[in-house]
Amino acid sequence: MSAAALAAYVAEAQRTGNASSLHSAGRTSRRAVEEARETVAGSLGARPSEVIFTSGGTEADNLAIKGIFWGRRAQDTRRTRVLVSAVEHHAVLDPAFWLAGHAGAEIVLLPVDAEGRLDLDALRAELAAHAAETALISVMWANNEVGTIQPVRDVVRAARPYGIPVHTDAVQAVGQAEVDFAESGVDAMTVSAHKIGGPVGVGALLARRDLALDAVLHGGGQERGVRSGTLDAASIAAFGVATRHAVDCLPQRAARLRALRDDLVARVRDAAPSAVLRGPEPAAGDRLPGNAHFTFPGAEGDSLLYLLDSAGVQASTGSACQAGVPQPSHVLLAMGVPEAEARGALRFTLGATSTESDVDRLVAALPQVVARAQAAGLVSGRAMGGAS
Numbered sequence: 001m002s003a004a005a006l007a008a009y010v011a012e013a014q015r016t017g018n019a020s021s022l023h024s025a026g027r028t029s030r031r032a033v034e035e036a037r038e039t040v041a042g043s044l045g046a047r048p049s050e051v052i053f054t055s056g057g058t059e060a061d062n063l064a065i066k067g068i069f070w071g072r073r074a075q076d077t078r079r080t081r082v083l084v085s086a087v088e089h090h091a092v093l094d095p096a097f098w099l100a101g102h103a104g105a106e107i108v109l110l111p112v113d114a115e116g117r118l119d120l121d122a123l124r125a126e127l128a129a130h131a132a133e134t135a136l137i138s139v140m141w142a143n144n145e146v147g148t149i150q151p152v153r154d155v156v157r158a159a160r161p162y163g164i165p166v167h168t169d170a171v172q173a174v175g176q177a178e179v180d181f182a183e184s185g186v187d188a189m190t191v192s193a194h195k196i197g198g199p200v201g202v203g204a205l206l207a208r209r210d211l212a213l214d215a216v217l218h219g220g221g222q223e224r225g226v227r228s229g230t231l232d233a234a235s236i237a238a239f240g241v242a243t244r245h246a247v248d249c250l251p252q253r254a255a256r257l258r259a260l261r262d263d264l265v266a267r268v269r270d271a272a273p274s275a276v277l278r279g280p281e282p283a284a285g286d287r288l289p290g291n292a293h294f295t296f297p298g299a300e301g302d303s304l305l306y307l308l309d310s311a312g313v314q315a316s317t318g319s320a321c322q323a324g325v326p327q328p329s330h331v332l333l334a335m336g337v338p339e340a341e342a343r344g345a346l347r348f349t350l351g352a353t354s355t356e357s358d359v360d361r362l363v364a365a366l367p368q369v370v371a372r373a374q375a376a377g378l379v380s381g382r383a384m385g386g387a388s
């Protein structure tokens with residue numbers, strides 16, 4: 001957490017008072033929540049009444065996918081199709097597939113190109129054929145593994161003639177790319193505090209007031225009745241501070257991270273010539289500035305991760321939420337990367353505390369790490385009966 005967000009958290013956590021209580025302690029707490037709501041809304045181009053605080057990105061995605069599905073299907077029972085890009089985070093994919101298993105939804109996975117960009121023609125063809133049966137579309141603002149920024153405004157343009165709501169998961173985009181809820185035209189947008197220097201365990205769904213959105217959590221009726229539960233005023237206050245900071249400092253942060261990332265990409269390519277950059281070329285402009293992602297042929301991502309960790313470099317095989325599950329990334333597979341190559345994936349992300357000396361350390365360790373991981377890959381490939 002940033003120092004300012006932490007200070008806001010501590011100040012609020014020391015106070016007594018439930019933001020839904022009418023006594024003065026409750027009203028003080030409510031004031032902190034409403035100030036944060038205004039800040040989050042103002043920083044992201046939304047109205048305060050469009051902000052629904054949640055326990056983070058996962059909950060906001062669940063609320064969007066399930067809540068919009070139920071809301072839209074209640075208006076018209078034919079609306080069973082849920083269109084999601086094939087590279088969504090599991091926080092979107094899994095509720096969508098849950099709806100397929102439990103609520104009669106049909107999931108349509110929208111394809112992407114070799115760099116992870118949505119195939120807009122496939123979306124348009126799908127809508128032309130099935131608009132009346134479509135409940136919603138969900139396409140993330142930016143991908144958490146390969147950093148691809150999606151053409152969200154084009155998705156909205158395709159959906160608008162049919163009146164189909166569009167949700168976007170902007171968890172990775174806030175603080176790294178310009179994100180404006182109203183200007184983008186989306187109906188709902190997920191954000192999370194812990195990617196931007198706020199606490200873990202708080203986020204929001206921004207949702208237009210006229211969106212058909214059913215509750216997922218039922219109880220005390222907080223947050224427009226769609227997200228019951230006592231408000232976590234301390235986390236929300238810190239989230240407000242973090243959001244303002246992330247958005248106010250975006251131009252400088254993006255420029256600094258882009259320069260550092262471009263240097264990282266060039267030097268990784270020098271240090272490990274077999275490495276293949278995945279996602280858009282940095283110069284293309286539609287990649288998150290703090291993201292670099294490579295596959296290393298013949299090496300297992302997990303081996304690379306542990307070897308680098310012991311050299312003091314912390315990287316990820318993909319989405320941190322999936323690490324530990326030794327399966328090739330669904331994002332890389334959707335981009336057409338063969339399974340054997342997808343197993344050698346490593347994602348490097350740079351943030352507020354990353355410096356040039358972090359890149360130096362990575363580049364110094366990499367040749368040996370890759371050689372060792374490739375040697376281990378060769379041995380385990382043989383043990384498994386040959387490279388597959």
Ligand SMILES: Cc1ncc(COP(=O)(O)O)c(C=O)c1O
Nearest residue numbers: 056057058089091144171172192
């Ligand atoms: C794109 C994306 N969506 C959703 C999430 C989940 O957010 P949270 O960790 O706040 O539940 C993440 C977390 O990494 C993410 O990267």
